[in-house]
Amino acid sequence: MNREKNWERLRQETFDLCIIGAGASGAGAALDAALRGYRVALVDRGDIAGETSSRSTKLIHGGVRYLEQAIKKLDLAQLRQVRHGLAERRTVIRNAPHLAHPLPLLTPVFSWFEGLYMTVGLTLYDFIAGHDAFPKGSWLNRAQALSKSPMLTRSMHSAVLYYDGQFNDARYALALAHSADEAGAAVVNYAAVTGFTRENDRLKSALIHDQLTGETIEVRATVFLNCTGPYSDAIRLLANPDLEPRIRPSKGVHIVLPRETLNSEYAILIPKTADGRVVFAIPFGDKVFVGTTDNDYSDLTHEPLLEPDEVDYLLDTVRPYLAKTPDRADVQAGFGGIRPLIVSSRADTKTLLRDHEVEHDAQSGLLSLLGGKWTTYRIMAQDAVDQVGALLNKFTKSSTETHYLIGGENYRFEDWQRMQKQYDLPAEVCQHLMRTYGNRASYVAELTRQNPDLAARLTDNQPFLNAEVVYQVREEVAVTLRDVLARRWRLELSDWQLAAQLAPQVASLMSAELGWSDAQRTEQIRTYQDLISTFMSRAGLEPEQTWALT
Structure with missing residues (x-):
């Protein structure tokens, strides 16, 4: 990718599609659209995956929590979400095997009944996943669990083993953008959309400010696609001030502990916390990431930072599951991200659906890809670009399901x-x-x-x-x-x-x-x-x- 050359392309060319936001969904949509033969521009006010998409738990998953809620509440929408996530899980790994791989997770339990409950649920999780390449889970006795993860608490009764996926989120988004660039898209980071020009109320061009040089240019496109995650409402209102807000941002943070905290390749799922959340302790490189929290967040002008009470909450949550309890002195870093939850009538962010929606504003013509999660980025992008094709009256089928990303083909x-x-x-x-x-x-x-x-x-x-x-x-x-x-x-x-x-x-x-x-x-x-x-x-x-x- 060459930023200077791509900036010049923004200045000179007219595009079928201009995508705003180069996180998971935006970069994924740029690749999908470029592979369909559309002329594509991808811009972001910051770096590629500079916000939410680089601050996830690094898991590719169907969602164990969603499965439990789907069963308890007979909620078919959440069950469908689990099925989509598990189907996409293998695609995410297949297309970039250097950046994603299966991850074993252990759930320590403290009674025979709790072990049976978790085993039944995770067996169903495996059943929904079908015959993919992931190993199947099992119920381990205490000795077996300690042989795999020696730092687990000795007070556990047993542990349930299952598998999900792990990935390097920021580099995965970068691989999507880089692959889009090689497929013909003009990809430019640090390029902020500051306004639109219109013709008969319809968006005609975007005013894009180069954050590095201070220059502002007009980028012409037939369709504009808003993929800015938790910041989606700002672009929606820039295109049409009469629109109602649709995003309810939620803050999630992680703390980082030494690898010796787990001393294992196996992650831990903590299924029960004081406030009903799910927390993970996951080996990542030479560290362990522990998270995440889930709280309303309204200050979108500032990066979400790790707070002392959040550090305490995560330490308190993980302590009962470990033989040696970590404390504040062990915390080596942390990071926060903002989930783009779609507004619903549900009471709190822990129960808001993270599924996605492609919104078309008939007045301005703006498309907005709202909600979603990393695991299903490809389906989200496909749905959005399908609508782009309909607006362009130039429909072509998506080919991203079997398209290797930069670095992935013939990888050994x-x-x-x-x-x-x-x-x-x-x-x-x-x-x-x-x-x-x-x-x-x-x-x-x-x-x-x-x-x-x-x-x-x-x-x-x-x-x-x-x-x-x-x-x-x-x-x-x-x-x-x-x-x-x-x-x-x-x-x-x-x-x-x-x-x-x-x-x-x-x-x-x-x-x-x-x-x-x-x-x-x-x-x-x-x-x-x-x-x-x-x-x-x-x-x-x-x-x-x-x-x-x-």
């Missing part, structure tokens, strides 16, 4: 061994490159051959290479420190201290590629380190004040 993790021999890189580095870039990993490794300095690691205890930063700038439209540290890598999510410490090294590499002045480079570092300091202070953790600017 074992190829890291060949890469190690070819480029003389450490084994753990080659494994990291394969899991991050898939069959494009050799593109990164080749940079180390062209410039041996790029073969150096940024830090001894992580596999990140200098070459990756160069690749991310040249090929993955990374233009800020946070693009790299939070989304191209997931370091900000897992270790606030280390992310702040590595900022100067990453800034130097980006500066050489992007032509930053010394003042610009210093400002990037200072801004990012101040952000991390704010995160830590707001969460009630002690920031380290010795981060260097160089």
Whole structure:
């Protein structure tokens, strides 16, 4: 992807479809539409997956909670949601096997009856999934459960094992956008829609402001599709001020603990909490993510931050399930996201449906893809682009179900061994490159051959290479420190201290590629380190004040 060239395309071309928002649904819709042969523009006011789509629990799932509610309330809508999620679960993994894989989860139970109840429910979950590639669950006795997850509490009676999927959400969205770009879409991040022009009340063009240069241009398109998640109402009202709000935002946060908290490849599902939520403790890289919460959130002008009471809630929730109880000193990072729940008559956000809707405003012509969740992004995108085809009077069938994303086709993790021999890189580095870039990993490794300095690691205890930063700038439209540290890598999510410490090294590499002045480079570092300091202070953790600017 080349941002400068794509910006020029926005200036010069007329598009069939302009998609606003480059998260899961927007990037997914851009790929779907481009593969159908439509002329597509994809813009986002921030980075690709810069908001909700990079801050999920990293699970691809049908929804165990939805299944329980569907059975208890005889709710066919929730049962249908589970079925769609489980069907899409295997597609998400198939199309990007380097970024997604099955994940075993254990649910500790404290009585024979509780174990039977969970076993029956999760057996039904497997039955609905059908004959996919996922292993089937089972009911384990205490000794069997401890052999798989040795840090579980000894007071449990037994544990129920089942499988769902895990993925790298930010890089998955990036792979969707990158794949759309290669299919012909013009993808531009840091491009904010500030208004529309109209012809007979119908949207004719979007006014798009370049957040990096300050330039504003007019982008012409036949159809505009709003995929801005929790921010959807702002675009809807920009297109038609008479519309009623449809989104009820909900905040969910996670805390990050050391890998030793679980010391296992097995995640934990905590099915019962003080307020009726479901909480997960999930191994992700060298950390454990614990979450999530679910509370109304109204301040959409500010990023949702981890608060002290949320830290306490998640620690209190996970403690009864572990032999060694984590405390505040163990928390190494955290992150918050906003769910785009569709307004309904239900009483609270824990019971609001997260299914999706494609809304067509007949007056302005704006399409809005509302609600949904990561697992079903492809179906959401397909439904939206079907409506685009109807408005264009140019219908073509979607082909995304079997379309490999960037890095996914012919992917074999074992190829890291060949890469190690070819480029003389450490084994753990080659494994990291394969899991991050898939069959494009050799593109990164080749940079180390062209410039041996790029073969150096940024830090001894992580596999990140200098070459990756160069690749991310040249090929993955990374233009800020946070693009790299939070989304191209997931370091900000897992270790606030280390992310702040590595900022100067990453800034130097980006500066050489992007032509930053010394003042610009210093400002990037200072801004990012101040952000991390704010995160830590707001969460009630002690920031380290010795981060260097160089």
